[in-house]
Amino acid sequence: MIGLGNMGTPMALNLLAAFPHSLSVTARSRDRAAAVLSAGASWVDTPADVAEASDVVVLMVPDLPQVDELLFGDRGMAETPATCVVVVCSSVSPTGIRATDDRLRQQTEGRMRIVDAPVSGGTEGAAAGTLSIMVGGTEADVNIALPLLSACGTPVHLGPLGSGDIAKACNQLIVAATMAAISEASVIAERSGLDLDALLTLLQGGYAGSRVLETKKDRLVERDYSPTGAARYMVKDLSFAHAAAVETATAAPILDALRGQFDGLVAAGLGDDDLAVIHRYIRDPEQPR
Template identity: 35%
Template structure:
């Protein structure tokens, strides 16, 4: 069993840290939200008073933060993770951030003898709660092998995808595909309903054929019912689409469909839907089609 410092106990981090504690690891978690700390303690973990308290003596440090500014502040800034982690500590940043930030963190860690992986996840809140995440890790293969037993507690698909930053690129690809599927499912619902066809029945058929997807499997019923309780907010998907577009520019490739999906996500945010689940792209398509969005 490992001593794990876990920083970032949001809707994803809290159940992830709880799973690690339940598996027998010694988990010391830190978050600015006192309620999140209380949940970790109730799950068998310990509450840390600050970042240094969470990191000191840890063999593995996991960060699960909203975006690259928070990662830079928690990890790179004076008094952060790299200032307090011991040599040989393994830092797994499971946030979804820019690949270049992950590479910067890895270089800074190496200067202090700290091993670093970028290991973003897919699966949303439900995947975190069910310990069924997909984890895509970038960094040294030996470091991945060392921490894989910890990752296996959190996910069902755990893969080393390449060097530092590769995990973030794979996550960007994941998000552009997921966003695109949501947009197309939304269009299918609008077309079916406008044509007088029961959307639920129509999507049941699609889910059993070549058009079937995890999105259709998990979300078709709630989308038809206009239930958009967030499992993954449009605000966060907007951030992720920006990462995908920036990665495309850096790689010198054209991703026209990604650009369109990014605009749909941005439109949803501009329409005031940022706090809703990303399946609320349906509301965007309805408005573009002149159909009054239906409320949950």
């Protein structure tokens, strides 16, 4: 596995729990891998070494440029004669992942193939092993990856390569819309003198309840925007949803409005905070960080 951040580390620990002493990792420093090394992972020095040691390589990095660097950069995976399935759990462009797969198959004469498997459930789901995992790829390659993905949550094969990332774009549209709606409602309630904690607790028991409200309620009440995942990543995810809407000739006015909100949030210097920071942005959009 490569990509031992807030999501990757708990996923790696779940892999080790299911498959002890079977995980090879690399990172920019050993310190970043300390938790998984202590749990029984093996350290290797380069992405090429990971490929040589593995039948399946899981990547959890920010976006496609980082995936391409790991595959095709200096001491990248494609330099080796290894045969493996590369599972990209990052949220990336569906068309981009298909192009990367074509290049990888050509450079490795088909020895390496990609499965896209973006996840939803946040750091809480990653730690608990309850992620929703949206999978795209050939049936043969997905069948190789499924036992490992099952250690991290519930994987569902949705179609050919790129299907997972289309599903993740749809997921992010719903998450962004829900977070924005909760935040708007919270600002209205606060300015109307309501007890926000009491209100959101009440709403969670009705039709307005959601997983987003459950996990973000306390952050809104306490105005805690410390990051579990950076809000700026929503900009790229919504851009993938926009591309899919254009490709399918789908009018998406809610998506368009959300893109404007999150672009503005990032321009205001709030992009490195938690997704809940849209609450602050709605409350005072003219106040930069």
